[in-house]
Amino acid sequence: MIDYENMLSSKTKLIKPSGIRKFFDIANELDGVISLGVGEPDFKTPFAIREEGIRTLENGKTWYSANAGLMELRTEISRYLERRFDISYNPKDEVLVTVGGSEAIDLCLRALVNPGEEVLIPEPSFVCYTPLVELIGAVPVPIETKAENQFRLTKQDLLDKITDKTKVLVLPYPNNPTGGVMRREHLEEIAEVLRERDIVVMSDEIYAELTYNGKHTSIASIDGMKERTVVVNGFSKAYAMTGWRLGYAAGPAPILKQMTKIHQFAIMCAPTTSQYAAVEALRNGDESIERMANEYNMRRRLIVSEFNRLGLDTFEPEGAFYIFPCIKSTGLSSEEFCERLLFSQKVAVVPGTAFGESGEGFIRVSYSYSVTHILEAVERIRRFLDTLS
């Protein structure tokens, strides 16, 4: 018998499975569970975009594209970034189309980071950064962000963690799971620290279009930052295109060149059908983005107010589609809270600890659901809290 324990890569074995997944697996076993757990839009991809994908399939456009993506799409991405965020990239060598934002994150880290070097990761944040850094043999360095700072990365917290081994700063804003955002003035402070140093920012802006109370600012648009920033974005959240698996990176040509090399060997190219659909999204999708963002915004205000009424302290998120209520008043840990809520009232939410240790005492609640669904879940959580007191 082959002993798989000896066969498997030790680095891979050490990686912890996603803490989000674990909860869904339990929830799927139970009947009558209503979820506020998922991290994807409840909207379907706007019809015109779907139709464009279908049309190109009918016309037999089923080949590989260029490694970096269809030139047509890269051109549209570059126009879009200019139009929405005031940053300009040359579609020829500064834009790379990837399989979701996730691939762009992986490529960026692998292209930049050597084993033993440090990658700064503000937490709580999305689950993928730490394991991907570990796979490279590099060192993830969490930077704890706090509710009293609206979960922003502050200049001081950043300075405290920078060493001569620091290579990359991950900047995950608008933030999943907290909903925190970095406004221009906050980014200026970070830029001040970074302009002096050889540290590259990997700015994960996948939720950029879901920014409320104002427009998203990309750190690449701050003076002196474009040359040291790789912007990661994609179509999943803004255009409700999660299943199409399409994202992109934009940044300095020398970095993109190395990323494209890995992409070329590991992936070849992003799905061509998705790329054609994305061209349509960028050309005619601004209105759809706005309609969906507006709908999320209404739900956001409603759910924040409902949770605060439940007595769970909930900071007002300004981005993405999550709230991050503090559950410390219940005396339960995040895991206990989620487990007991799931078994007693059959509501699935995700423990804050899935997003880093600093998520202890919080839960992630998604409002990517209809108002009626949200209100039903809130009612069940109210009943659950009543049983605790």
Add this chain to the structure above:
Amino acid sequence: MNQLISLLEENSRLTNAQLAVMLDISEEEVAEQIRQYESDGILIGYTAVIDKERLDKEYVEAYIELKVTPKRDHGFDEIAVKVAAYDEVKDVYLMSGGYDLIVVVTGTNFKDIAMFVARRLSTLDSVESTATHFLLKRYKEHGVLLDTAEKDERSV
């Protein structure tokens, strides 16, 4: 469409406080807008969406096309109002195309409805002809997918 109206159309049980939060206006403003829409005859009622076939096995609904001769001076209004007066009639609409009025009739069985059409509607003076279509299955009602509803397939 006004956002307040679309929210109410989707869920008329939202409280003024909830509506105010969602629209980022004051509760008084919500109350005032609702009052205005009511008095303008725009907001005319708050109803529940009910799957009647599931509630009551003895429920039948039919769509009756009526071809009618319009009356001088009164056009279609006179006959439409007359038809609308029956308790069995749920809705009456004037249509463009192959017929003039569509009349939605409810009853406890097919025969009742057929008899109602034969005795009450087709005997009306200006009615030239009728065609009765029984509703067999509802898939979507007031924007809500019924029973056949899609499951939330999202899993991540």
